[in-house]
Each structure stands twice: as C-alpha cells, then as structure tokens.
Amino acid sequence: MTETKDITWAHISLAHGNGGRYMRELIETIFSRYLSNPVLNTQADAASLPDMEGNIMISTDGFTVQPLEFPGGDIGSLSIHGTLNDLAVAGAIPKYMTVNVFIEEGLEVSQLERIVQSMASAAKENNIAIVAGDTKVVPKGQGSGLYLATTGIGIKSGQHTLNIKNINIGDRIVVSGPVGDHGTAIMLAREEFGMHGALQSDAASVLPLTQAVDSIAGLKFMRDPTRGGLATVMHEIQQASGLGVYLYEEQIPIRDEVQTVCDMLGYDPLYLACEGRVVAVVDDNNAEALLACWQQLPQGQEAAIIGKINQGNQVVLRTTLGGERLLDELEDDPLPRIC
Amino acid sequence: MTETKDITWAHISLAHGNGGRYMRELIETIFSRYLSNPVLNTQADAASLPDMEGNIMISTDGFTVQPLEFPGGDIGSLSIHGTLNDLAVAGAIPKYMTVNVFIEEGLEVSQLERIVQSMASAAKENNIAIVAGDTKVVPKGQGSGLYLATTGIGIKSGQHTLNIKNINIGDRIVVSGPVGDHGTAIMLAREEFGMHGALQSDAASVLPLTQAVDSIAGLKFMRDPTRGGLATVMHEIQQASGLGVYLYEEQIPIRDEVQTVCDMLGYDPLYLACEGRVVAVVDDNNAEALLACWQQLPQGQEAAIIGKINQGNQVVLRTTLGGERLLDELEDDPLPRIC
Numbered sequence: 068m069t070e071t072k073d074i075t076w077a078h079i080s081l082a083h084g085n086g087g088r089y090m091r092e093l094i095e096t097i098f099s100r101y102l103s104n105p106v107l108n109t110q111a112d113a114a115s116l117p118d119m120e121g122n123i124m125i126s127t128d129g130f131t132v133q134p135l136e137f138p139g140g141d142i143g144s145l146s147i148h149g150t151l152n153d154l155a156v157a158g159a160i161p162k163y164m165t166v167n168v169f170i171e172e173g174l175e176v177s178q179l180e181r182i183v184q185s186m187a188s189a190a191k192e193n194n195i196a197i198v199a200g201d202t203k204v205v206p207k208g209q210g211s212g213l214y215l216a217t218t219g220i221g222i223k224s225g226q227h228t229l230n231i232k233n234i235n236i237g238d239r240i241v242v243s244g245p246v247g248d249h250g251t252a253i254m255l256a257r258e259e260f261g262m263h264g265a266l267q268s269d270a271a272s273v274l275p276l277t278q279a280v281d282s283i284a285g286l287k288f289m290r291d292p293t294r295g296g297l298a299t300v301m302h303e304i305q306q307a308s309g310l311g312v313y314l315y316e317e318q319i320p321i322r323d324e325v326q327t328v329c330d331m332l333g334y335d336p337l338y339l340a341c342e343g344r345v346v347a348v349v350d351d352n353n354a355e356a357l358l359a360c361w362q363q364l365p366q367g368q369e370a371a372i373i374g375k376i377n378q379g380n381q382v383v384l385r386t387t388l389g390g391e392r393l394l395d396e397l398e399d400d401p402l403p404r405i406c
Numbered sequence: 407m408t409e410t411k412d413i414t415w416a417h418i419s420l421a422h423g424n425g426g427r428y429m430r431e432l433i434e435t436i437f438s439r440y441l442s443n444p445v446l447n448t449q450a451d452a453a454s455l456p457d458m459e460g461n462i463m464i465s466t467d468g469f470t471v472q473p474l475e476f477p478g479g480d481i482g483s484l485s486i487h488g489t490l491n492d493l494a495v496a497g498a499i500p501k502y503m504t505v506n507v508f509i510e511e512g513l514e515v516s517q518l519e520r521i522v523q524s525m526a527s528a529a530k531e532n533n534i535a536i537v538a539g540d541t542k543v544v545p546k547g548q549g550s551g552l553y554l555a556t557t558g559i560g561i562k563s564g565q566h567t568l569n570i571k572n573i574n575i576g577d578r579i580v581v582s583g584p585v586g587d588h589g590t591a592i593m594l595a596r597e598e599f600g601m602h603g604a605l606q607s608d609a610a611s612v613l614p615l616t617q618a619v620d621s622i623a624g625l626k627f628m629r630d631p632t633r634g635g636l637a638t639v640m641h642e643i644q645q646a647s648g649l650g651v652y653l654y655e656e657q658i659p660i661r662d663e664v665q666t667v668c669d670m671l672g673y674d675p676l677y678l679a680c681e682g683r684v685v686a687v688v689d690d691n692n693a694e695a696l697l698a699c700w701q702q703l704p705q706g707q708e709a710a711i712i713g714k715i716n717q718g719n720q721v722v723l724r725t726t727l728g729g730e731r732l733l734d735e736l737e738d739d740p741l742p743r744i745c
Contacts, residue, residue: 131508303449
C-alpha cells in the first residue's frame with residue numbers, strides 16, 4: 068500500500084475514521100506514505116514479526132501534548148521518543164512499534180502530515196519499524212487536535228539486571244543533562260503564558276546514553292524523568308527502596324532560561340518534565356566511571372552526580388544556601404498535557 | 407503493587423494524570439487492583455515478556471465508543487475483544503496486551519472502576535495478561551469520558567497461511583452469525599435516537615470461531631467486520647484480489663430487530679459494525695465443512711454461506727427480489743464512534 072495520491076481535502080472529517088473509502092485514502096496518502104516498511108501491512112489485521120533472539124521487552128505510552136508542535140519537537144517525534152526511551156532505560160534496544168491515532172474532526176491535514184513525517188523520521192533514525200496502527204476520528208469538541216499512543220517492542224541488551232529494588236545505601240544518583248527543558252519549552256510555546264524564548268525541548272532518544280553505560284559495573288536502575296520531573300523519580304526510588312534520597316541543589320544542572328521562567332511563573336524545575344534525559348542509580352565505586360562515560364557523549368556533556376541514597380525515608384534537597392528542605396511528592400498538576 | 411485502598415475521590419481530576427501522588431493512587435486503586443498479574447510491574451518502564459515459541463504477531467486498536475457502557479458490553483471489554491479479535495482472525499492466539507487510557511477530567515471514578523473490571527474479566531476469560539499500561543488525563547471538554555487503545559501480542563497457530571491475496575474465483579464467503587447487531591445496539595443506547603430495544607451488542611471474543619477452523623483445508627482469509635460492517639470487508643476483498651464479490655441477500659443473517667431499526671432510521675445493516683463475528687473466505691470444496699464446523703459452536707449457530715468470488719470487479723448484492731444492486735464503498739460515516 069505504498070501508492071501515493073494527492074490529498075484532496077484540507078481538514079479531517081468524521082468520514083476519515085469510518086472504515087470506508089476516506090479512511091483508506093487517509094491511510095494511503097498519509098500513514099502508509101511515510102511509515103511503510105516491509106513488516107507493515109495495512110491490509111492485514113495483525114503483523115507478523117520477524118524472529119527475535121533474546122528477552123523481549125514491551126512498553127506503552129500515550130501522548131496528549133499541547134501545542135502539537137513545539138520548539139524542539141512535536142507530538143509525532145515525541146510519541147516515538149517517549150516509548151523508545153521507556154524501553155531504553157529498561158536496558159532494551161527498541162525494534163518495533165505500533166501507533167494509535169485519535170484525531171479530532173477538523174484537524175488540518177497539512178499539520179497531520181507534518182506530524183506523521185516527524186514520527187517517521189524519529190522511527191527511522193532509531194531503526195524502529197512501525198508494524199501496525201489504527202486511526203480513530205472523534206467529533207469536534209471531543210478531542211484536542213490529536214492524541215497518540217505507541218507501544219514498543221525491544222530486546223534486552225547487556226548483562227545488567229536493572230531493578231529499582233536493587234538500590235542500596237551509598238548508591239549515587241546521576242543525571243545525564245539539564246532538567247526541566249521540555250516542560251519549560253512547552254510552557255513558552257503556549258500562548259496563554261504570553262512569554263517567548265529560544266529554549267528548545269530536550270525531547271530526543273536516550274538510547275545512546277543507556278547503551279553507553281552497558282559496560283558500567285554497579286548500575287542499578289535507570290529512568291527518564293518525564294511527567295512529574297526529577298522529583299517524581301526521586302519519590303519512586305524512595306518508595307520502592309524504603310530508603311532516603313539526598314540531593315545537592317548546586318549539582319543539579321538547570322539552564323538559566325529554565326530557572327528564570329520558573330522563578331517568574333512560580334514553578335519548581337525539579338517537577339518539570341524532561342523528554343531526553345536519564346537518571347541513573349549506580350554504586351558509589353562506579354559513579355565517576357558512569358559520569359565520564361556520559362560526559363563523552365554529545366547528549367551527556369552536562370551530566371552530573373546530583374545525590375545519593377541514604378538511610379532516611381524522605382526526599383531531601385540540600386540547598387545552595389546550605390539548608391535542607393523536603394521535596395514533597397507531586398500533588399497538584401503544575402502543567403497539564405506536557406507529554 | 408497489589409495493595410488496595412479505599413478510593414477517596416468521586417471524579418477524575420487533572421492531577422490523576424500528572425505522574426505524582428494522585429496518579430500513583432489511581433493506578434494502585436483501580437488499574438493494579440483489577441489488572442495485576444505476574445508480568446505487570448507498575449514500577450518499571452517496560453515489561454519483560456516470558457519466552458514465546460513460534461511466530462509472534464502484533465495488532466493494535468483504538469476505542470472511542472459512545473456511550474461507554476451499552477447493552478452487551480462496554481468500552482473496557484470491547485478494548486480487549488477488539489484487539490484479540492484482530493489477532494484471532496489473523497490466525498494467532500493472543501497472549502499479552504498493553505493498555506492506553508485517555509480519561510477526560512470529570513469522569514466518575516465508579517464508572518472507570520466498572521470499565522476496568524470489565525476489561526479485567528474479558529482479559530482473564532481469554533487468558534490474556536495485561537503487561538503494561540499508561541494513563542493520561544485530558545482537560546474537560548477535550549475528550550469524551552474515556553478513550554482506550556490496546557496492543558496485543560499473540561502466537562501464530564495452525565498451518566494456514568491466511569492472506570487476502572490468496573483469494574480466487576469460485577471461493578465462498580461465510581459469515582459466522584447475524585450482522586449489524588453491535589452498530590444497532592449502540593444506536594439504540596444513544597438517547598439521541600429516542601428508541602429502545604432488547605437488542606444486545608454481539609461484542610465478544612471470536613477466538614473459538616477462528617480456532618475451530620484451524621483444521622479446515624482451503625481457508626484463505628478471515629476478518630472481523632467492525633467499522634464499515636460486512637460491506638466494507640467485501641470491498642477490501644474486492645480491492646485486494648482484483649476480483650468480484652457476489653452476495654445473496656436472502657442468505658445474509660440479519661436479526662429482525664436490526665432490520666426494523668435500520669428501516670426506520672434509514673441505515674443499511676450491511677454497513678453497520680459487528681464486534682463478535684467473523685467473515686471467512688474458503689475454497690468451494692471446503693465451504694460446507696467450514697459452515698458445519700461453525701454451526702456446532704454456540705457463537706456460530708447462525709453461520710451462513712453468503713456469497714462467492716467471481717470474475718467481476720465490483721461488490722454486487724443479489725436481492726431477495728431477484729435483482730442485482732452494487733454495494734458502494736462506504737463514504738459518509740453512518741454512525742460515528744461505534745468502536
């Protein structure tokens with residue numbers, strides 16, 4: 068189904084989701100045109116995957132980001148990066164993905180096309196084949212342009228058994244780069260805030276970061292700090308381990324633009340999403356090796372050791388002024404629809 | 407994560423999607439409570455699947471049905487049956503599923519709980535483990551209660567190589583039961599039509615039907631006629647084969663209630679969705695054997711041979727009055743959001 072046609076409509080209508088001629092044309096002119104590969108067969112109900120050696124891993128994620136396009140990415144590339152990153156931090160190499168599309172009636176076809184092209188590029192750059200998909204159209208006023216869901220299949224790589232439960236007292240916490248860029252870029256892209264800046268989202272594949280540390284002994288756990296940001300990952304670690312997390316504020320990389328915007332609007336960057344960073348927990352003896360490994364990569368030049376695991380049962384931030392403050396678990400949503 | 411808590415909130419808020427405490431509690435009290443199994447780990451970014459022997463198949467589907475609960479099912483059971491049926495008609499036995507949830511702010515928690523319970527029951531009845539999930543909450547007025555997406559993984563079973571391209575002149579078309587029940591039941595469940603009836607959706611697993619015909623020689627192709635109904639599957643066959651489809655109206659099983667409602671509202675039941683039927687194409691010599699096989703099952707008692715493949719390049723219906731009429735490819739959406 069790789070035939071291409073000129074698109075003769077400007078906006079998506081309900082008929083593009085009805086299973087009939089318009090839906091077929093939408094699939095042919097947009098989805099198959101950009102996403103086609105040998106495994107994808109838009110005429111079959113299910114795709115047959117080539118044989119895979121090794122431990123198969125699976126992850127899924129939904130995407131509702133607003134605006135659909137933002138500096139540094141769009142919902143299409145984000146839907147690929149988000150799910151591939153969940154596989155990557157679990158120690159897997161992503162291979163295949165499925166895509167669900169929920170389009171709101173009235174979406175501009177040209178915007179949909181840009182987003183699908185972006186999705187295709189992100190998949191191709193990361194050697195991921197889109198193997199199955201489904202399209203639904205919802206009536207105007209019952210969606211918000213476009214929601215996506217992707218499910219990824221990968222193969223576990225390396226010898227690490229990553230598990231949040233392996234974390235112990237004395238382990239070090241390392242972050243691969245500045246936090247809060249994605250959340251702040253999304254904020255700036257929303258007209259409601261009336262602010263503009265040059266800041267780009269950090270949305271990207273973290274696979275180079277997670278694969279680079281495959282040979283680092285003592286690696287216990289990795290996670291990408293998305294919704295709820297760095298602070299939320301710290302709470303997940305605290306709750307799963309029953310231990311304490313102790314962070315050094317002056318060690319946490321935060322861009323000046325991010326800090327400035329957060330100060331003006333009253334947000335805490337530690338709770339804002341990243342979409343291209345990794346937090347790793349590694350034993351004390353190997354923390355410097357992991358840091359050096361990341362700092363050699365373009366994606367990890369600003370990596371830093373930001374804290375440690377201790378006997379407490381709270382998440383504590385040692386401030387630049389030398390005091391200590393508790394980082395509470397996130398309650399109110401600071402910023403809906405950032406991913 | 408199987409601990410259970412009392413639910414202390416009545417409606418879903420944006421904070422239930424923010425990655426923080428409320429989202430964790432929602433996952434614990436609703437999703438983990440009903441969907442837990444040994445493979446699901448709500449603390450990990452990706453699930454590790456047990457070893458699978460054989461050809462892995464994958465399928466994905468989105469669900470936007472309105473109303474969320476209807477006679478014979480709800481969006482929860484539908485989301486399991488829909489994706490498992492896509493695997494089943496491709497000749498696979500479903501094993502694992504992932505679930506994406508898009509909740510509109512304001513949804514009643516009690517309704518969400520009923521739907522997740524229904525999803526859990528449908529999965530359990532079909533030996534499917536939910537292995538990963540993701541929850542997003544969208545602001546009020548940007549959704550419609552609940553949208554779901556499921557992705558299923560199965561193993562190819564049997565020796566058939568099912569492919570729409572295998573279809574040849576003389577092959578017979580068999581349907582496993584009455585068509586249009588689901589679409590009509592959804593219509594009746596919508597208050598806008600001001601009609602009520604006892605009709606139930608046919609939404610169900612078709613796995614017993616697809617597995618029963620594993621030993622039937624000459625089986626070419628199966629599909630579940632969902633969006634766009636029987637007529638749309640006939641057009642898919644016509645287009646993929648380049649041959650003609652010839653249907654006998656008096657052979658097509660349609661319930662009296664379905665025909666009556668369609669006559670009153672001006673719908674054609676051949677274009678209305680089923681969610682628990684299978685259409686099979688089988689060579690002429692084996693059509694009676696396949697029919698007998700289905701008729702022995704509770705799900706297939708009303709199965710019928712409804713047509714044949716011929717040299718034409720159209721979909722033609724021979725009417726009960728003895729005339730012929732073309733069944734056009736579906737264009738306008740007769741009934742949005744039926745699945």
